Amino acid sequence: MPNFSSQYKKLRRSVEISGKSQSTLTNYGRCLAHMGLYLKHDLLDLDDEAILDYLHHLKQKHKTPSDSYFKHTVYGLRYLYRLYQKANSRVILPSIERPKKLPVVLSTREVRILLKTPKLLRHRLVLSLLYGCGLRNFELCQLKITDLDLDRKVLHVRQGKGGKDRYVPLCDLLIRGIRTYLYAEKPVEWLFNGKSHTGEYTALTARGVQWATREARRLSGIKKQVTAHCLRHSYATHLLEMGTNIVTLKELLGHENILTTMEYLHVAQLSRKKPFSPLEKLYENPRP
Numbered sequence: 528m529p530n531f532s533s534q535y536k537k538l539r540r541s542v543e544i545s546g547k548s549q550s551t552l553t554n555y556g557r558c559l560a561h562m563g564l565y566l567k568h569d570l571l572d573l574d575d576e577a578i579l580d581y582l583h584h585l586k587q588k589h590k591t592p593s594d595s596y597f598k599h600t601v602y603g604l605r606y607l608y609r610l611y612q613k614a615n616s617r618v619i620l621p622s623i624e625r626p627k628k629l630p631v632v633l634s635t636r637e638v639r640i641l642l643k644t645p646k647l648l649r650h651r652l653v654l655s656l657l658y659g660c661g662l663r664n665f666e667l668c669q670l671k672i673t674d675l676d677l678d679r680k681v682l683h684v685r686q687g688k689g690g691k692d693r694y695v696p697l698c699d700l701l702i703r704g705i706r707t708y709l710y711a712e713k714p715v716e717w718l719f720n721g722k723s724h725t726g727e728y729t730a731l732t733a734r735g736v737q738w739a740t741r742e743a744r745r746l747s748g749i750k751k752q753v754t755a756h757c758l759r760h761s762y763a764t765h766l767l768e769m770g771t772n773i774v775t776l777k778e779l780l781g782h783e784n785i786l787t788t789m790e791y792l793h794v795a796q797l798s799r800k801k802p803f804s805p806l807e808k809l810y811e812n813p814r815p
Contacts, residue, residue: 530569530571531559531563531570534570534607534611535556537610538555538556538559538610539552539556542555542606548688549665550665550733554595555603556603558596558599558603559600559603559604559607561600562581562600565581566581570604570607571608571611571613585600629790629793629794630760630764630794631751631752631757632757632760632764633751633753633757633758635765637751638761640747640748640749641654641743641744642655642658644743644746645739645742645743645746648708648711648712649708649719650742650743651704652704653736655701655704656682656701657736657758657759658758658759658761658762659697659698659700659701659762660682660684660696660697660701660762661763661766662684662695662759663687663756664733664755664756665733666684667719668732668733668735668736669685669686669717670682670684670719671717671718672714672716672718674718675697675705677702677705680698680702681697682694689783693778693781715728716728717730717731719735721735737755740753740754740758741753760791763780764791766779767791768796773788773789776791
């Protein structure tokens with residue numbers, strides 16, 4: 528593929544200097560490489576028609592890639608064009624509206640069922656930290672043993688989304704599980720280890736977390752679409768319902784903008800009178 532290697536190096540350098548996450552680089556690089564291989568053409572020399580044809584091709588595929596793949600392709604192209612000062616060129620990329628979907632939230636009963644489902648302590652602890660600390664998938668993967676302060680009952684989340692650090696509380700139940708896990712598993716450096724192809728210890732991968740979550744859902748019989756991020760949504764919603772104020776929740780979640788946190792107000796069942804169907808009241812006091 529013409530010139531992609533040098534373009535990727537420049538892309539990687541810019542992403543790393545700007546402090547964006549490794550997942551951003553991976554997503555942009557993968558989508559741009561796929562596009563270049565499909566079109567067999569230098570990405571910087573594409574005309575409008577070639578770009579639109581390829582984006583239409585992505586939208587027409589029924590199974591893969593997903594909407595996120597389409598989004599990362601568009602965002603990756605925009606980033607690449609800015610790097611090469613093509614932002615004001617003839618190429619016009621489509622705008623992408625943020626979908627207005629409410630998050631999937633588990634009930635407290637469903638969370639209890641899910642957390643006790645895995646047979647391995649390691650997998651139970653992975654799910655418990657996702658829910659009990661409201662962690663993102665990549666934040667859990669990069670947790671190190673030194674990030675645990677079991678005496679002060681806090682967890683140091685380093686370099687979360689937007690490069691922000693934060694502390695989140697650890698409950699006694701989680702601390703007992705962590706102590707048991709550390710004694711039994713003896714992880715190296717990272718709290719949850721994976722292994723490289725050479726057999727060296729590495730951090731657990733996001734795919735490993737996704738697999739553990741997917742298996743727990745399958746074995747539990749829960750019908751909702753349970754993902755690692757669903758547990759974070761459930762953490763936020765349940766804290767609101769338990770009386771945590773919105774500003775505190777914003778800090779616990781590591782949100783940049785409180786408007787993002789306020790989305791949970793749409794799903795939390797707060798102390799105000801819960802909405803109901805008029806059908807419930809229709810026959811309460813039937814007329815004679």
